[in-house]
Amino acid sequence: MIQFISNLFNPWTWIMAKREWHSQKKHLKLYLLCISIGIAALVSIHSLASSVRSSIDLQSRSLLGSDLSLKSRFKMDEAWLLEIEKKMGPSLAERRFAGMAKFLNSKQAPRLVQVRAISQGYPIYGEIKTTPLGGSELLQGKHCLVESSLLMQYKAKVGDKIQLGQSTFTIAAQIESLPGESGVLSELAPRILIPFQDIESTGLISFGSRVQYLEHYAFPEDIKQQELIGEIKAQAEMKSIRVETSMSRQERVRRLSTNLFSFLNFSAILALTLGAIGVGSAIHVYINKQLKSAAILKCMGAKKSQIFAVYILQIFLLGIIGSSLGVCLGIAIQLILPQAIQAFIPFEIQSQVNASSIILGLLAGTLITLLSSLPSLKKITLLNPLQGLRPETIQQNSSRGFNFIFYPICIISTLLLTTLSSHNTKTGIYSGITLIIIIFCLAVCAKVFLSIIRKTPISFMPFTFRQGLKNLFRPNNQTHTLIISLGTGVFVIALLFLLRENLLYQVRKTTQDTNPNFVLFDIQHDQSQDLKALLKKAQVPILQEVPIIDLRLRKVNGLEIKKIIQNNSSLPKEERIPHWTLSRTYRCTYQEQILDSEKLILGDFIGSFDGDFEQERIPVSIESGMMEKLKVKIGDTVDFELSGIELPCVITSVREVEWMQMRPNFFFVFPSGPLNEAPQMQVIVSRSEDPKSTNKLQTEINNQFPNISFLDLTLVIQTLTSLLDKLSIAIRFMAGFSILTGFVILISTLKLSQDQRQKESILLKILGASKKQTQLILLSEFTFLAIISTNVGCLIAYIINHLIGTFIFENSPPIQLSILLISNVALIIITLIIGLINSKKIFSSPSLEILRD
Amino acid sequence: MKQTILKVNNLCKSYFMNKTELKVLDSVSFSLEKAESIAITGPSGSGKSTLMGLCAGLDNPDSGEIILCDQDINSMNEDERALLRLSQTSFIFQSFHLMPTLTALENVMVPLELQNNANKETKERALELLSKVGLKERQHHFPSQLSGGEQQRVAIARAFINQPKILFADEPTGNLDSHTASKIQDLLFELNQQLSTSLIIVTHDNDLAAKANRTLKMKAGQISE
Ligand SMILES: Nc1ncnc2c1ncn2[C@@H]1O[C@H](COP(=O)(O)OP(=O)(O)O)[C@@H](O)[C@H]1O
Ligand SMILES: [Mg+2]
Secondary structure (H helix, E strand, O other): OHHHHHHHOOHHHHHHHHHHHHHOHHHHHHHHHHHHHHHHHHHHHHHHHHHHHHHHHHOOHHHOOOOEEEEEOOOOOHHHHHHHHHHHOOOEEEEEEEEEEEEOOOOOOOEEEEEEEEOOOOOOOOOOEEEOOOHHHHOOOOEEEEEHHHHHHOOOOOOOEEEEOOEEEEEEEEEEEOOOOOOOHHHOOOEEEEEHHHHHHHOOOOOOOOEEEEEEEOOOOOOOHHHHHHHHHHHHHHOOOEEEEHHHHHHHHHHHHHHHHHHHHHHHHHHHHHHHHHHHHHHHHHHHHHHHHHHHHHHOOOOHHHHHHHHHHHHHHHHHHHHHHHHHHHHHHHHHOHHHHHHHOOOOOOOOOOHHHHHHHHHHHHHHHHHHHHHHHHHHHHOOHHHHOOHHHOOOOOOHHHHHHHHHHHHHHHHHHHHHHOOOHHHHHHHHHHHHHHHHHHHHHHHHHHHHHHHOOOOOOOHHHHHHHHHOOOOOOOHHHHHHHHHHHHHHHHHHHHHHHHHHHHHHHOOOOOOOOEEEEEEEHHHHHHHHHHHHHOOOOEEEEEEEEEEEEEEEOOEEHHHHHHHHOOOOHHHOOOHHHHHOEEEEEEEOOOOOOEEEEEEOOOOEOOOOOOOOOEEEEEEHHHHHHHOOOOOOEEEEEEOOEEEEEEEEEEEEEOOOOOOOOOOEEEEEOOOOOOOOEEEEEEOOOOHHHHHHHHHHHHHHOOOOEEEEHHHHHHHHHHHHHHHHHHHHHHHHHHHHHHHHHHHHHHHHOHHHHHHHHHHHHHHOOOHHHHHHHHHHHHHHHHHHHHHHHHHHHHHHHHHHHHHOOOOOOOOOHHHHHHHHHHHHHHHHHHHHHHHHHHHHOOOHHHHOO | OOOEEEEEEEEEEEEEEOOEEEEEEEEEEEEEEOOOEEEEEOOOOOOHHHHHHHHOOOOOOOEEEEEEOOEEHHHOOHHHHHHHHHHHEEEEOOOOOOOOOOOHHHHHHHHHHHOOOOOHHHHHHHHHHHHHOOOHHHOOOOHHHOOHHHHHHHHHHHHHHOOOOEEEEEOOOOOOOHHHHHHHHHHHHHHHHHHOOEEEEEOOOHHHHHHOOEEEEEEOOEEEO
């Protein structure tokens, strides 16, 4: 060991390393590229993640817009609010509700928006960014602020008028950003801000409408914040009011960005792993080329450790230079990356260069280079000189003992790397394991493909194709590695597109054929008859009509909710009943029959009940998932409350709900009878023939019943599509890294095996092969390579996509062959181009030079 | 009646290294009859391999004429030359040059495969040639699994499969021990007799040179009998 280290610093080692390095200069560039692309991906993502994290910390207060906010589905207790006001100072009130916005300058149908009525002075911290500038200051006297996506859709501009409910507003500005909110979901229900005092005039809040009540506070200077927050939280919990503080919001945003980044990070590590495979194979070929000189050195009496030092030195320098390049590239990329993910991040990202990312990049790069060169280095040390003079005779199978050490080291360092680069250990280890599994599957799959091809009798093919295929198996070939790296690239991209199609398929399925394509909600009891008449006139069927009643849970099996919450804290985590199931508002319905989109799985569904529920419990049906969460079974009792009246119930049946169907679904369904006279709202689900008639109907309903909200499911699908597109930009960016690495590996391996290929071609030429034949052999070699890689990658992508469809959406998607086809064609073309450029030299060399001994 | 297979007239070839001219062939002329064998000897670097390459149309001469099987090589394009090589000539190298991806049998079959007339008989012929060189049992072995002498015997089988009119052998026994070398020599001349193939052999081996009908000596790019 000491001898080895002293050798490392021996001038002879450096001179030898330099000489060999010099002779391989052209190829070295490619190895450097391989490693630096992977490192660039890692560094850019890691450093972006820490920029985002520090931006979150810097902007923490403005993420919520206040120090503390209360949020409730019900009007909050006035007396309690007054009490809080005494401690915290006055609040700024906000209301959020759905409404249909009609642009008066546009012929397009109105659309569903989220209206937010805010008080003057909100946000307390941060600002609402608008164009023209002005923010919440502009909200005065019947003016409103409108989301830019809406303005775009209706081709409206500042100064135009919008009708909201029964009132008309002038657009004062377009919203650029709201404190602490990302723009992603805004397309589903775009936001319109109006002054608080104008709520009344819209007439959109009436009994039964879905309204969110919010109160925003700033902490007074001299106050024990934590105590006060604890106190308010405890009281709010009992009242089912949500409390959010700037700290908890910060935590939430941080979690969101961590999730996003663990995904991006995963792709970066994937690219890096590919880079490692690439470097490994490049070094393998590099060292194989040097074997002869190593053998000659040995013949002349060089010691094992001396030779080892010469190569270790080269590889170490390669690692350092490659990772430094990668770090520089990564930092450059980090400056443009924010644009790809800004849509998902609810605040401005301040890019900054981060020392830990740089260190991580250098460390990872050097480590990976050294690690991936181990198998080849081992070969050098074990080399006996005689073999070295005829390198093609050296067997590839490495000793078993070495593999026992090498593979665990690889696995451990992969896990180490994923853990170091992701923000928390668990995701790090999980993504590491996923990565290893994916690569392992690809490797096995590639092996199987190759051995099948090798065993298939291929004599029916013309000679040129056969020869091309056999070239894949030339001694010391890198075919397996190449297939893994290209296959992984294809896998990532294919899976991305497949998942996108899968998701859209799942959603589209819900609006196909006879399935509903629009939903009307917030229908008041007394509007129901008139509305139905209108629908009848427009000749649209009522596919489903459901009453909705908001209920609160009071007791489960006789135990008060408060008690259950208290008990919860003493139970281990798995045995607790989730808090949200206890404190939420249950939107319930009553039905004589079970709904179309549901399936009875246990017990009897009781459709009507005319008993007296003060003596007899009402038989209700529970959804299967909720049954598990509340930890109840058939025969258990639950007590609900409806504006002060207790409703004692007993669970008599369990239903399974297909949530993917876009229909109203319910956790609890009551029998017809007890709730029929209760204050309620209605939801009508229907289907119109085409977009034009949907449009017309929408306008008509909006004119006649401004409070009824119209949800156009086709629009939802459109929105979802554009959302997925936005998301896939970020993902594609990362997948691009792995594809790019794949290609660099392809180029470098082709370059490295160029000599061999050139020799073969010249030989064929001497034997009398025409240029066309030689060319065909080379091209078919590349084509086979591309075909195998694409199909290995696609196969695994298809399998995973199918598993996701079957187990997560419970609906296996149709197999989309177009992606398979496209990726095959694309990869073949790209491979051929790279291959052709590479082989140009082969055809341009006329002499026997190449065969000279 | 004598039939001329190869006729070389005033062949010149120079290489330029950093603008200094290196005259490798200086006005070389000779001719070769059907079924005749010629040995070319001469010190290393005297231009023997270059001459062979030019004769087989693998490179272009600066001046001079090469008539191979009644055809002027200089006036042919790449593919015409390839066709000529495929049908009329064969090559044997000092360092064998087998295709590493192919088995012995497949290597032997390559020239016919390139002609697109590989069929059952081809395989039989290849096997016959392999057994003639004593390697029938090794037909499924790859070059890396064969010794030097064995590889060279495969190369010889390959050289004869297209029944060439002329065989170029550039130091065919240079890498072999004397025992194996003499076996290879016998094989070459045996096949030369049987198939009346003209032989042109570069060699440093006096035994081998003696077996040929004629010996040409090369020195500094010039040829003498
Ligand atoms: N492509 C080339 N470029 C420059 N010099 C060459 C080239 N090919 C051969 N030579 C030179 O031509 C001379 C003759 O080479 P060669 O025909 O191989 O000799 P021989 O086979 O008789 O040993 C040598 O000096 C060699 O250096
Ligand atoms: Mg020579």
